[in-house]
Amino acid sequence: MTAVLEAAGLTKHFPVRRRVREVFRKGRAVHAVDDVDLKLHRGRVTAMVGESGSGKSTVARLLAQLYPRTAGTLVLHGKPATVRGGRRFRAYTGRVQMIFQDPFASLNPAHTVRYHLTRALRLHGRVPAEAAELLEQVQLTPPERFLDKFPHELSGGQRQRVAIARAVAARPEVLLADEPVSMLDVSIRLGVLNLLRKLRDRLNLAILYITHDIASARYFADEMLVMYAGRVIEGGDSETVTQRASHPYTRLLISSAPGLAHEPASPVEGEPPSLIAPPSGCRFHPRCPHAMAVCRTDLPPRFDIGDTPGHWAACWLYGAAP
Numbered sequence: 001m002t003a004v005l006e007a008a009g010l011t012k013h014f015p016v017r018r019r020v021r022e023v024f025r026k027g028r029a030v031h032a033v034d035d036v037d038l039k040l041h042r043g044r045v046t047a048m049v050g051e052s053g054s055g056k057s058t059v060a061r062l063l064a065q066l067y068p069r070t071a072g073t074l075v076l077h078g079k080p081a082t083v084r085g086g087r088r089f090r091a092y093t094g095r096v097q098m099i100f101q102d103p104f105a106s107l108n109p110a111h112t113v114r115y116h117l118t119r120a121l122r123l124h125g126r127v128p129a130e131a132a133e134l135l136e137q138v139q140l141t142p143p144e145r146f147l148d149k150f151p152h153e154l155s156g157g158q159r160q161r162v163a164i165a166r167a168v169a170a171r172p173e174v175l176l177a178d179e180p181v182s183m184l185d186v187s188i189r190l191g192v193l194n195l196l197r198k199l200r201d202r203l204n205l206a207i208l209y210i211t212h213d214i215a216s217a218r219y220f221a222d223e224m225l226v227m228y229a230g231r232v233i234e235g236g237d238s239e240t241v242t243q244r245a246s247h248p249y250t251r252l253l254i255s256s257a258p259g260l261a262h263e264p265a266s267p268v269e270g271e272p273p274s275l276i277a278p279p280s281g282c283r284f285h286p287r288c289p290h291a292m293a294v295c296r297t298d299l300p301p302r303f304d305i306g307d308t309p310g311h312w313a314a315c316w317l318y319g320a321a322p
């Protein structure tokens, strides 16, 4: 299957202020994302799962080209996709759209639903009359009930549906959804995820689902990537990663997810590391109950796990040390 959007070696280091540099003499940057590879396919949902601060939202912004990369390549339909503003950026956003966590912040409170949708339609060469059709696509019906409402007159779930309709106005191929349900009431999260799933099928979208909730990722996503401290540490199809989690950090995530824990994990203590001076070797080693000498010095590569194609973990438990 050919990927529509592909990133290789995606890296983002944010420079730190001088005062912080004085504390961490060796480190001069926040290593937010290091060496992330991923492929997004049309008609598939890929979940990127991790704690807050693990770098997953930065990955989404790098893919949307809202931040410049420190290193790495981005390829759309097999061609280099780097853009720096202007018309090429607009063309790129026509194909790669983003949905943000907070639907209230992403909609202008001074404008109606009609304004938000017709503006997006015009920007991407479509006619304003299609606004009603967009609302039907996100199940806000009848559309006339919603077109002239302001964001504060809508519920959180309705606002997020408007944000999704605005993203879909561009007729994108890729949707980058950054924690799209985490600010919504639990009772309406499932409805929004089901809507995204329907849009995936109807519009043949490639969706990147960023979340800290591994249970929802299992429900919604076809593939899963797990991030820890700026690096992807396990990947595979969602069912396999959650049923046969291999990396000790993935097991920790599952052990703390209601409804997913099937066996008690080894106790893990401590906090995620500083990304200004991340640990050498495996970044999880200060917290890992299985850490060995090699883990402190050498970064583990991806090792294939068992006989499930595509399941891998970056952990020395699964491969020979150098």
Ligand code: SF4
Pocket: 247, 248, 249, 282, 283, 284, 285, 288, 289, 290, 291, 292, 295, 300, 314, 315, 316, 317
């Ligand atoms: Fe633990 Fe070592 Fe595996 Fe890292 S590489 S998760 S420290 S066993």
